[in-house]
Amino acid sequence: MQTTGPALGVSTTPEPATPATQVRVEPLPQDAAQPFALRDCALIAIATGVRAHNLKELQDRVQGIEPGCLYYHFWGGLLRPRFDDPEYRNDFAIWVRNEVHDEELAERLASVDPTQHETLEGLREAVAEAIESRLEVMEAAAWQRTQSPFHFVRSQIAVFDTGQLLNQPSQLAECLPRLSLGSVFYHFIDARRRVPEHLDDFRVWLQHWGARYADLCDRLAEVDYYFVSLADLRKELAQILGEYFEIPPRASREEVA
Amino acid sequence: MSLLEQYAAVAGEEVVDQLMQLGSKVKGARVMHVNSTKKGGGVAEILDRLVPLMQEVGVDAEWDIIDGPEEFYECTKGFHNALQGQHVSIPASRLRAYEQANERAAERLRPQLEAADFVFIHDPQPARLLALCPGRKGKWIWRCHIDISRPFLPVWKYLRRVLAGYDASIFSLSDFAQPLPFPLYLIPPSIDPLSDKNRELTRQEVEAVVSEFDLDPDRPMVLQVSRFDRFKDPVGVIEAYRFAKPYVPGLQLVLAGGTASDDPEGEVVLREVQIAAEEDPDIHILLLPPDAHRTINALQRAATIVIQKSLREGFGLTVTEGLWKGKPVVGGNTGGIRLQVVNHHTGFLVSSPEGAALRIRYLLKNAVERQEMGKKARAFVRENFLLTRQLREYLTLLVGLGHGQTERIELLG
Numbered sequence: 001m002q003t004t005g006p007a008l009g010v011s012t013t014p015e016p017a018t019p020a021t022q023v024r025v026e027p028l029p030q031d032a033a034q035p036f037a038l039r040d041c042a043l044i045a046i047a048t049g050v051r052a053h054n055l056k057e058l059q060d061r062v063q064g065i066e067p068g069c070l071y072y073h074f075w076g077g078l079l080r081p082r083f084d085d086p087e088y089r090n091d092f093a094i095w096v097r098n099e100v101h102d103e104e105l106a107e108r109l110a111s112v113d114p115t116q117h118e119t120l121e122g123l124r125e126a127v128a129e130a131i132e133s134r135l136e137v138m139e140a141a142a143w144q145r146t147q148s149p150f151h152f153v154r155s156q157i158a159v160f161d162t163g164q165l166l167n168q169p170s171q172l173a174e175c176l177p178r179l180s181l182g183s184v185f186y187h188f189i190d191a192r193r194r195v196p197e198h199l200d201d202f203r204v205w206l207q208h209w210g211a212r213y214a215d216l217c218d219r220l221a222e223v224d225y226y227f228v229s230l231a232d233l234r235k236e237l238a239q240i241l242g243e244y245f246e247i248p249p250r251a252s253r254e255e256v257a
Numbered sequence: 258m259s260l261l262e263q264y265a266a267v268a269g270e271e272v273v274d275q276l277m278q279l280g281s282k283v284k285g286a287r288v289m290h291v292n293s294t295k296k297g298g299g300v301a302e303i304l305d306r307l308v309p310l311m312q313e314v315g316v317d318a319e320w321d322i323i324d325g326p327e328e329f330y331e332c333t334k335g336f337h338n339a340l341q342g343q344h345v346s347i348p349a350s351r352l353r354a355y356e357q358a359n360e361r362a363a364e365r366l367r368p369q370l371e372a373a374d375f376v377f378i379h380d381p382q383p384a385r386l387l388a389l390c391p392g393r394k395g396k397w398i399w400r401c402h403i404d405i406s407r408p409f410l411p412v413w414k415y416l417r418r419v420l421a422g423y424d425a426s427i428f429s430l431s432d433f434a435q436p437l438p439f440p441l442y443l444i445p446p447s448i449d450p451l452s453d454k455n456r457e458l459t460r461q462e463v464e465a466v467v468s469e470f471d472l473d474p475d476r477p478m479v480l481q482v483s484r485f486d487r488f489k490d491p492v493g494v495i496e497a498y499r500f501a502k503p504y505v506p507g508l509q510l511v512l513a514g515g516t517a518s519d520d521p522e523g524e525v526v527l528r529e530v531q532i533a534a535e536e537d538p539d540i541h542i543l544l545l546p547p548d549a550h551r552t553i554n555a556l557q558r559a560a561t562i563v564i565q566k567s568l569r570e571g572f573g574l575t576v577t578e579g580l581w582k583g584k585p586v587v588g589g590n591t592g593g594i595r596l597q598v599v600n601h602h603t604g605f606l607v608s609s610p611e612g613a614a615l616r617i618r619y620l621l622k623n624a625v626e627r628q629e630m631g632k633k634a635r636a637f638v639r640e641n642f643l644l645t646r647q648l649r650e651y652l653t654l655l656v657g658l659g660h661g662q663t664e665r666i667e668l669l670g
Contacts, residue, residue, distance in 0.1 A: 039669075040275055042653040045443040047431040068664045151431035153443065156657045160668040162278055180275040231640060 035165035036172065036205045038179070041186040043079040043157050045072065050152040055100050055142040058092070058150055059131045067120035068154035074114040074123065076155050078230050079185055089226055090114075091150070092127060099146035105134040113226065115192045159186060169206055169213060173241035177249075181230040188233065189225060202237075216244050260313050260451075267450045268645045276645060279652040280314030282668050286655060287395070288318040289373040291366070293333065293382035295322055297515065297547035298484070299446065299574045300379050300402055303647070306449035310648055316655075319373075321366055323383040325358030330521055336381045339412035340405040341488065341569050347412060356385060363389035375655055377427075384419045396424040396658045402446070403571040404433040404592050425658060429572045429593055440662065442654055445593065447647035448577045448638070453550035455581055458558060466555035470541055476507035477621050479587075480560035482553055482578070485514050485526040488569045490589065492533045493610045495540060497566065500614030502539075505621055513543040513556055557582045562620050562627070563604075566613050570594050577642045580604075580634035585627055587616045597642070601626075603634040 050065060052058040073091040088094045088110040097106035108130045117123040135142050162183065166172050187201040195204055203220050206213040219240050225233050242249055258266075265273040290308060292300050304320050311318035332351035339345040363370070363386055370376055370386060374395040378384055380402055387397050399420055405413070413435065420426075420437060427442045428434040434441050448455050467474050479498065483489040491512050498510040512530060515523075527544065534540040545552060557563060563579030564587045572593030579586045580597060586604035588594035598604040605616040620627045660666045 040278060042275070042279060042649055044650055044653040044657055045431075047428065047434050047441040047443055049434070049436045049441070071664075148432065153431055154664070156653070156660075156662075156664060156666065158279070158282070158653050158656045158666045158668060160278055160282060162274075178269070178271045180271040182275060183271075229640070 035167045036201075038162045038164040038166065038175070038183060039159055039186050040162050040180050040182040041079075041157050041159045041190065042182055043076060043155050045076060045080055045153050045155050048152045048154055051149040052152075053145050053149045055096070055102070055105075055131065055135065055138065055144075058095075059128065059135060059142075061150075061152060062092075062124060062128050062131065065152050066154055067124070069152045070114075070120045070123050070127070072153050072155040075185075075189065076153070078189070079182065095146075095150045099148055099150070100141075100144075102134065102138070102141075105130065108134070115198050157190075169209070169216070169241075170245045170247075172202065173238070173245040173247050176234065176238040176241055179234060181234065184230050184234045184237070188223075188237065216241070219244070260309065263451055264310070264645055268639065268643050272645045272649075276310075276314050276648055276652065279649060279656070280311075280316060283652060283655045283659075284315040286316055286374045287372060288316050288375045288377070288655070289366075289369055290318070290320045290377045290379065291323060291362075291370075291383040291386060292320075292379035293323050293330075299572070302449075302452070302454070302574070303446055303644075304379070306452055306644055307648060307651070310644060311651070314648070314652070316652075319369065321369070323358060323362040323386070325361070326354060327521070328354035329358040333380075333382045334521055336412060336416065337403065339409040340381070340403055340416070342407045342409060344409050345412060352415075359383065359385035359389060362386060367392075375658070378423075381416055381419070384416065387422050388419070397422070398442075398654075398658075399423045399426045401426060401428050401433070404430075404569060405435050406433055408435065425654075427654070430596060433571070433592070442657075444647060444650045444654070445596065445642065446572045446574060446577075447642050447644045448574060448581060449644045450581070454554050455578060456554070458551070458555055462551070463555045463558045466552055467559045469552075470511070470543060470556075472509060472511065472541065472559065473507075474559070476509055477505060477561040478509045478511060478559060479562050479564050479617055480511045480513065480556055480579075481564045481566065482513045482557065482575045483565065483567070485523045485530060487522075487526055488567055489514075490566045490568045491526070491530045493568070494564060494566050494613070495530070495533045496610035497564070497613035497617065498540065500611055501617045504618050508617075508621075509539045509541065511541045511543060511556060511560070513541075513545055513553060515545045515547055515549070553578075554582075557584065560584055562587060562617060564613060564617070565589065565594060566607065566610070567591055567594065573597065577638055580642075581638045583631035583635045585620055585630040585634060587613050587620070597637075601630070603630060603637055 048069060050061055052061045077091060088097060088106060090109065093106045093110035096102055096109055109127065112126045112130060114123050117126060191201040192198040203217045206217050223236055261273050288311060290304055292304060294301050308318045308320045328351050332347060332355040335345045335347045362383060367390055370390045371392040371394060376395055376397045377400050378386060378397065379400045384399060423439055425440045425442060426437055427444050429445050431443055472478060481494050485491060494512060498508065502508050530542060534542060557579055563584045565573055565576045567573065567589040568591060570589065570592035576586050576588050576594050576597050580603055586598050588598040588604060588606055590606040590608050595606060598606050600606060607613045607616055656666060
């Protein structure tokens with residue numbers, strides 16, 4: 001199989017002269033004709049010093065913070081140490097529930113799906129709109145000082161090659177159980193910012209075998225990754241691919257222990 | 258089994274593979290850590306394990322310390338208390354001792370410090386070394402392990418001047434940080450699952466320690482492990498025990514701690530604790546040497562509940578240690594304890610001795626929930642707070658510092 005056809009991926013590496021949120025199309029490394037190049041990523045958090053002490057301040061700050069903060073507060077929770085909140089996946093929703101004690105707004109913020117926005121500016125608008133619509137009915141409570149402020153944090157992500165190349169989809173099934181969580185994040189979640197139609201890298205690669213893996217792609221498309229930790233997501237993906245390629249499941253570390 | 262293989266057995270092969278790959282991006286980089294003690298306290302414990310692991314993944318890491326006369330430690334203890342909000346007066350003579358200790362350390366360490374690619378200065382004690390190394394070529398990072406969100410201003414103003422010129426800082430939590438004119442990275446600390454403090458122990462080892470300190474293995478035991486320091490509120494723990502005791506007559510309390518070589522106040526606080534205990538035979542105050550890691554490990558495993566009722570706390574590694582041993586933790590609602598203790602999941606956050614007593618009673622009454630919380634606690638630490646995660650973040654930081662403030666760094670090809 002040869003590498004041909006249109007560019008398959010988009011990168012969010014910001015150009016100096018363009019806004020950080022603008023995507024730049026570039027060829028994907030895991031092109032159809034090539035093996036799938038497994039990559040990994042690691043995230044480091046950086047405090048911005050910007051804080052919000054009440055809901056009104058949150059609204060104001062969200063309008064002006066750098067786009068990287070939105071990325072961090074929606075996705076960073078998966079790659080940084082924290083206790084998994086079983087209900088809310090983004091930091092705005094968690095803070096509104098825990099500190100502002102407004103369940104309704106927390107629910108609205110939690111339902112903002114970052115993958116449904118082409119750019120971080122679109123995501124910013126969705127967050128701001130959710131807060132704004134609530135502020136209209138909250139009146140004085142919006143200015144009430146919370147016990148702990150919301151700290152705006154941005155992140156720096158280092159993406160790197162693992163040096164591992166997969167030639168056949170069955171190899172993906174074999175390696176998934178021991179893929180790093182950074183790899184799972186990069187290929188299955190972060191990809192949706194880089195790949196047209198919000199696909200993940202695995203499906204993009206599988207689609208280059210034509211209809212052969214269409215069923216598998218459909219099953220991967222059904223994975224709702226928004227409510228699980230990366231470790232659980234890895235387990236779910238490994239199960240889907242393992243069943244498809246009939247690879248017996250490996251015992252987890254907990255089970256071995 | 259190599260060091261990395263041992264970590265892979267606990268944290269996962271994929272975790273170690275990732276460290277090797279990240280390490281290859283900064284292979285051979287000369288990294289120097291400087292703090293003020295080789296023994297006692299969380300910083301020394303982390304460096305004792307982090308530095309060899311950094312070496313394993315290809316980084317040329319070294320660790321040295323700054324030391325000085327009694328007056329130097331009194332000064333830095335004053336810094337420590339002032340940064341955590343106490344109004345502390347630091348006489349000029351102590352400041353001079355601080356500066357002289359840094360000058361002496363600079364004389365000794367200057368060649369390594371100036372040649373290093375990255376220098377990590379831990380806490381304020383060695384912070385003046387930067388100004389004393391004019392020929393430095395690498396990036397200097399100030400690693401602050403404590404909560405300085407509400408510092409005593411006169412002392413903070415002095416230290417802020419000392420910190421001018423650093424390239425970056427690291428805080429454990431964003432709540433702890435102060436605005437500084439360089440990037441503020443956020444890296445929570447971690448525990449080492451292979452250290453004597455955290456490795457698996459046999460039942461016999463645990464029983465031997467229980468017996469050594471005349472503890473009754475058949476009665477519930479609440480344990481706080483920490484230095485004898487007012488911020489750890491050991492007297493508040495005794496109050497909590499007294500509130501709970503009428504409801505749980507068999508309750509035993511163990512306060513196990515020591516004094517670090519850089520903490521001159523420890524003995525005063527220890528005396529206060531002994532007075533508060535009033536020779537109650539079920540309150541066991543154990544003054545342990547700084548290297549009693551296995552003893553502490555055994556006590557944590559023998560405990561029914563771990564408590565860390567701090568009033569102010571940096572990160573609270575003793576909480577992480579307790580969680581790793583599968584114990585729910587009753588923790589003060591402060592600092593990094595809030596990051597680790599989640600009500601009804603890994604323990605309970607409390608704000609008073611009365612609250613601590615209530616939670617102790619609750620956990621002792623509900624054995625099944627206590628065990629479930631313990632399981633969740635251990636899994637939580639495995640995913641988030643092992644040394645391997647901290648090393649990953651340090652390596653990412655090293656990579657990041659070499660690439661400016663770009664949001665995404667692609668190290669491909």
